[in-house]
Amino acid sequence: DIVLTQSPGTLSLSPGERATLSCRASHSVSSNYLAWYQQKPGQAPRLLIYGASSRATGIPDRFSGSQSGTDFTLTISSLEPEDFAVYYCQQYEDFGQGTRLEIK
């Protein structure tokens, strides 16, 4: 199995700031299958990014994904109040443990 390690566990930022969330895979994986999800309290996860860098339908362009080797990054260019949530990466049947993005 692939182990996906997300960092940091919690990220405290203010609206308008840039957020950088990391997801590191334990070994080489296909970028085609790396996805990012956003989950707000009491809600189901929502697909943000698929194929490591493609935005899902309706996702604002402040969200972007990138890859460097086994390191995947989700970037939110300028945080909006509604962006504070938990973010998960996924590869095949494995999920990262999540990064909580909280208001500073």
Added chain:
Amino acid sequence: VQLQESGPGLVKPSETLSLTCTVSGDSISNSYWTWIRQPAGQGLQWIGRIHGSGRSKYNSSLRGRVTMSADTSKSQFSLKLTSVTAADTAVYYCAREITIFGVVTPTLDPWGQGILVTVSS
């Protein structure tokens, strides 16, 4: 496309958890459908997937307790988890695997709203 989970919210220890996911706006015949669960305050765990044709794959960590089935006539797929314990208490989600340029991927969209299942006597 919308997915809706249904089933008992309370299951006794050692009994079988049974959930159904009803799909609207899409045929289940030609896609893979997945069950995911999330214990309170914890992360996401992949349970398994089933194709509308009946092909399935399960999480080996659940040690043979999982069975999934699909009913294309009802546009539903189901999950059965046997011999449940308190550790199976979680919110259970169903979701669809997406296809990109004709290739099935494990990326999930959309998701159902989730159903809380509590294992307790």
